[in-house]
Amino acid sequence: MREGYESTELMYSGHLACAGCGATISMRYALKALGEDTVIVLPACCWSIIGGPFPYAAVKVPLIHTAFETGASTASGVKAGLDMRGDTDTTVAAWVGDGGTFDIGIQALSGAAERNDDIIYFCYDNEAYMNTGIQRSSATPWGTWTTTTPSNYPKGQPKKNMMEIMAAHRIPYAATCSVAFPEDMISKVQKAKSIRGTKFIHIFSPCPTGWKAPSSQAVKIARLAVHTKVFPLYEVEGGLRYHINVNPKNLPVDEYLRLQGRFNHLSDEDIQKIQETVDREWERLLKKALDTI
């Protein structure tokens, strides 16, 4: 980890996350990069609980809880309010789950991005509605078991490509991050902090509870997601310039899938289909990155 960051600790040791929670690791790393001069806007998500009940707090920066679909819109208001108070330096960060980003909050996010409001929008993505008990979201990948997509009728649609949606807004900066690559995450959050306008940070945040995996495997699963190209680490500047930040080891998706009970039911043909989709998406991403060069 880069010099200086390791000592910055803006989370308290007490919080209410499940063991191995990727969303909690994500917050810890993000705060290291964001620093004390930050306000967090938190719509309904796992972190509504993780942050601790009244009168406790799990983070050392100001935080406002808000309704499920309002991460971006509330953040826009906070930013305008701070500006009007003459405080133009504080970073306003929306901290939102995948349901609040991909589904119910996408309208507010699109609105803020179109206005290019000066916020960093974090989506910690655990690929389902975990706080309500593992229901499918539009971030849930094809073939996944959730409590609303039983294993004999798993999710039949692919994961929504949120990065492409954000890139299409031509916002100044969008990046994917992973809890398995803290240096990469911290440098991207630092970069986002230095840019004015709407920034989107998409963090792959394993949920051992919802993914039916041992809590000790959360970071390993996240690392495999990158090296199997399931979740590549890249950034998009101005919606057009693509850069791939970590070269994947090109491992077969099976290595990633078989660590998680949510994929137990998949047949060899299903896994082959996932492999083909992942390869095809990777080629598309690679082409965009090559076009940038």
Add this chain to the structure above:
Amino acid sequence: MKKIMVGNHAVSWGVMLARAEVISAYPITPQTTIVEELSVLCADGRLKARFIPVESEHSAMACCIGSSAAGVRTFTATSSQGLALMHEMLHWATGARLPIVMANVNRSLGSPFNIWGEQSDSLAQRDTGWLQIYCESNQEVLDTVVQSFKIAEQVLLPVMLVLDAFILSHTAEAVDIPDQKLADEFLPPFRPDLRLNAKDPHIFGCLAPPEYLMEFRYKIQQAMLQSKEVCHRVDEEFGQAFGRKYGLVEPYRCEGADLILITAGSVTSTARVAVDALREKGRKVGLVKLRLFRPFPKEELVEIVREADKIAVLDRNLSAGIGGIFAHEIRAAFCNEKDLPPIYSYIAGLGGRDTTLQTLNEIIYQTYERRKPEQQSVWVGLRS
């Protein structure tokens, strides 16, 4: 300075006088000219505020919650469907004790589609913990905007001021614009101690389990009850500063009245004319304008109507299954009081149907003729 302006511009100029700092809104007929004027006032620098043109009313209120929590004076305006879309966030604003001020232009809710006046939109939000003030004239609209910020910031509850679609929103009247210096003296800047501030970090609105939540709610109820006194005081102070005051309820020619009509909003002006004409003819009719709806001014109302024989309530709204909402509220407020006059409930003017002198006369005459109130609200002006 006097200016001829529509009710919607009276809202905008009131917001300018109040020096709102963040305005976030989404357009909806008949509210649009409020935000159009505000965006012009912001653009040319007469109002030094940030105008955020969000993509929905739901986001407008979320945005207002964010800016108000950051510690700045915040305003929005909406109507009808827009207010309904905000519903979830209205509760959030109250729970977070944020003094946001909103103008709602009363309009019917679909289906069927209708853009004209009706009070059902704001009355449907009665349980969200917002103060509600109903205005009769464009002057009252402008004055109430300024008053609302002062009330909201003292009691830490949001305030909704309500004006009728088209009858006020799009009708021009002479409006006296108070001097900015006097307005500044009346309404000092909003600078709360507790706000989103990285130098003094706090968590706002975190999970309140059963052992805490009831106390939060109790405090809101207490603040709401106390806000009545604040509304009264602010109105008195406004009267001293600008020579105009409105009261929480306004009695009009109620001396010795055997029948008192209760109205809210612009129809009150028509009712004044009806009452004047009937008084000329020797009828002892009085009128009460209900200006404050939340908190409900029960004691003030009881005091005025106690000696009358009958009360007639005109509702330009409907709660299907119970009838007129104001009548229902007044009945509920009176139910444990002894010897109060019976309440005759009338529904008229839904979806912008004209509520004319004839409508009001019919209500008054029907009330005189009926020996006791009907079980249900009586519909006036219904086409056969």
